[in-house]
Amino acid sequence: MHSYGLYRIGSKGGKGLRPTQKDYIELVVSMCRTGIIGYGGGPSVIPLIRHDAVIRYKWLSDEEFGETLALANALPGPIATKMAAYLGYKRKGAWGAFLAVIAHILPSVLAMILLLSAVNYLAGSKVVKGMIAAVSPVIAVMLGVMAYEFAKKAVKGLGIAAGAAFMLLALLLLEVLHVHPAIVIVLFLAYGAVHYRAVASRRGRQGKKEETP
Template sequence: MIKDLFIAFFRSGILGFGGGPSAIPLVHREVVITYKWMTDEEFSDVLALANALPGPINTKMAGYIGWRVHGFLGMISALVATVIPTVVLMIVFLTILTTHKDKPWVEGMTNAVVPVVGVLMGILTWDFIVKSKDTLGWKWTVIIVIASLIILELLGIHPAIVIVTLLCVALLSGGKKRKARGEN
C-alpha cells in the first residue's frame, strides 16, 4: 500500500509539469481510477479543501490522501513522492534555462505550458460538472457555475472565499437532508 502511494504520487509529480493545477487531473486518475482509493465526490471534496488552504495544492492533497489511505507512513510516502520529482526537475530545468535563457526554443517551451494546463483544468472541470447532475442536478450546477464566475471575475472576490462559502452551504444543506431522512 505504501509502495502504491509512492508510485501514484511520484507518477503524477513527475508528469505534472507546470505546477499544481497541471497535476490535479493526474492525481485524480491515480487516486480515483487506477487505485480506487476515493470516489469522484470524495476527490472533489479534497480538491476543494486543498484549494481553500494556503500552500502548494499537490502537497496538501498528497498529505491528506496518504494519511487517509495508510496513516502517518502513507502521508510521508505520498509527500516525499510528490516533492522529489519537483525538486530534481527544478534543479535540472533551471540549470538548462539559465544556460540557454536567450534562445527562442526556451521562450517557446515556456509559452507552450500555459495552454496545456488550461486544457487539463478544463477537462477536470467538465468531468466534475457532468458528474454533478447526479448530486446537485443541472439547474443548481449551472446556477453555481454562473454565480461563481460572476463573483470571481466581475466582483474580484478571492476564490478561497467562494470555496469556503460553497463548502458551508453544502454542509448545511447536507445536514438538513440527513435530518429529513431521519439520519444523524
Template sequence: MMSATQPALFWSFLRIGLLGFGGGPAMIPLIRAEVVTRHGWVDDEEFADILAIGNTLPGPIATKIPGYIGYRVGGITGCANAVLAIILPMILAMILLLGLLDHYRDVDWIHGMGQGVIPVVMIMMAQLAWDFWHKSRLSLGAMTTMVMMIVSGSFIYWLGIHPGLVVGALLAAALLRPTASGKGVS
C-alpha cells in the same frame, strides 16, 4: 503497525511517484493497485471512501491519499513517509527540469515547447471543467448548477471576491441546508 511496514510504504509510494505521469488523477489507479491489490492495506470499499473524501478536500489528491493511507498503516511516521516518497520524484524532476529550462531558455525550440504546452493545458482545463459540470449536473440538476455557476462567477469576476471565500460560503450553505427530515446537518 510494525516498523517493517515503513519500507514497504516508502517503496510503494516512491514507485507510484516515479511512474505516475499525468498528475494526481493519473496516480489513483497506481495507488489502488499498490494499497488494495498488492499489499491489502485497505479494501476496495475503503479505497473508494478515501478517494471520495480526498476529492472533496482542497489540495492535490496525489498527497492526500498517500498521507491518509500512510497514517492508517504506519501512524504519523507512515504519513510523512508516504507523502515524502510520492513527492520526492516530482521535486527532483522539477529541480532538474527547471535547471535545464533556465540554462537553455534562449534556445528557439525550447521556447516553442513552452508555447506549445499552453493549448494542451487549455484543453486539459476544459476537460476538467466539463467533468465538473457533468458531476454537478447529475447531483444538483442542470438549473441549480447553472445558477451556482453564474452567481459564483459574478462574485469572483465582477465583484472581485476571492474564490476561497465563495467556496467557503457554498460549503457553509450546504452544511446549513435543511435535510429531508427538516433539520440541518448537526
C-alpha cells in the same frame, strides 16, 4: 474513462510483494509520476492525481476526490502537496503522508538543482519555448475534462437550474468580484451543509407523516 499513455508505467507492478509493500510502492510511484508529468503548476497536476487516485488505484471515489479537493483548496499552501499528503495519510497514515509529499516534490527539486546552472540559456531557448507552447493545449484539455466531470456531478446533485446558477455565481465571485477562492469554497461548503441538512430533515418529517395512520 481517459487513459494517459505515460500513466501505463508501473500499472501492473508489485507482483509477489506483500500488500503493505505494494501499497507503499504504488503510493510513491504515483506521487513521483505526478510530480514529473505535472507540468505547469498545481492546477495542472490535479487531473493527474485524480487519474491515479480514482481511476487507476481506486483509492477514492470521484465524490470523495471532489470533496477532498474542495477542502484542500480552502487551506493555505500548494494544492498538489496537500492532495499528496491526504492520499498518503489515507493509505498509510503519517508515514504514508510523509513519503507521498517527498515523492511528489523530489523530482522537481532535483530538476531545479540540475538545471539551475543552465537557467540563463534555457530561458531564451527556442526549444524550451516550443515545448511550453506544445504542452499547454494538453494541460488545458486535461483541466477541461476534469471540470466537465465535476460539472456533471454538480448538475446531478443540484439539478440543472441550481447547478447552472451556482456555476454562474462562482464565476461572478471569482472573475468579476475577485473574491479569494478559499472564501468562495467555504461559503459554498457552508451552504451545502445547511441546505442538505434542511432537505434531509424535511424528508424525515414527511416520511413520519406518511407512516402515521
